[in-house]
Amino acid sequence: MTQFADSPHRYGLVTRIFHWGMALLFAAQFASAAAHWALPRESTLRDTLWSYHFNLGATLLLLVLLRGVWGLWNLRHRPSESGLMGSAAKAGHAALYALMITVPALKIIGSAGSTRGFSYLGLQIFPARETAIGWTNTISEWHGTLGWVLAVIVLGHISAAVIWHQVIKRDDVLQRMA
Ligand code: HEM
Numbered sequence: 001m002t003q004f005a006d007s008p009h010r011y012g013l014v015t016r017i018f019h020w021g022m023a024l025l026f027a028a029q030f031a032s033a034a035a036h037w038a039l040p041r042e043s044t045l046r047d048t049l050w051s052y053h054f055n056l057g058a059t060l061l062l063l064v065l066l067r068g069v070w071g072l073w074n075l076r077h078r079p080s081e082s083g084l085m086g087s088a089a090k091a092g093h094a095a096l097y098a099l100m101i102t103v104p105a106l107k108i109i110g111s112a113g114s115t116r117g118f119s120y121l122g123l124q125i126f127p128a129r130e131t132a133i134g135w136t137n138t139i140s141e142w143h144g145t146l147g148w149v150l151a152v153i154v155l156g157h158i159s160a161a162v163i164w165h166q167v168i169k170r171d172d173v174l175q176r177m178a
């Protein structure tokens, strides 16, 4: 029978859909950020990849909030490790959540105080202001740097799952999320 909730031996269907669905969406979001950073302004590939950055970024923020609520609901009966590696995994997951929330939130707060405003899927959420607010602009300048910090932690997370758990330790950590 399909198990929706998490158990100490395995993540349930809901957590696995959140995890792998959002991993794909993050890959697309980092592709758009990389294109913004690396390609010349006149590149059509840059335009195409950048065209969804705001909407997908805001969607990821909504999804991570739902995923966080589901994670807290399931916290007591999720798979967990004891010892130093267990604490490192918990710290790594907490850092991923903190950045998955902070990175898009900073830019949305920045847009709320800007002369451009913010629209989501064509719906105006914050109207354009006549004058920009200084502090919202300042904090939103951290968005790009923290976005790259998130990308580095994601790479560390994938290496820990694949190289440490799957290749070196050969335990069942990858299987319980698969
Ligand atoms: C989890 C979601 C997000 C991630 C991982 C992410 C990641 C990034 C990264 C890594 C950059 C740096 C690109 C470069 O170096 O050129 C960037 C730039 C940018 N992002 Fe995002 N982003 C997200 C959500 C958003 C949202 C929701 C908005 C709009 C409300 C947004 C607007 C921008 C803008 C305007 C830039 C241009 C450079 C800057 O102003 O910092 N992003 N993003």
Ligand code: HEM
Pocket: 015, 019, 022, 023, 026, 071, 079, 089, 093, 096, 097, 100, 154, 157, 158, 161, 162, 173, 174, 175, 177
């Ligand atoms: C190929 C890509 C990925 C692989 C192989 C992978 C693998 C895994 C594995 C095996 C676990 C369970 C670890 C444990 O129980 O100790 C896990 C959990 C987790 N992963 Fe990933 N992951 C990938 C991509 C990502 C991405 C892109 C993110 C976020 C940006 C992410 C965020 C998380 C989080 C927050 C958890 C904790 C459980 C949860 O709340 O969902 N993962 N991952």
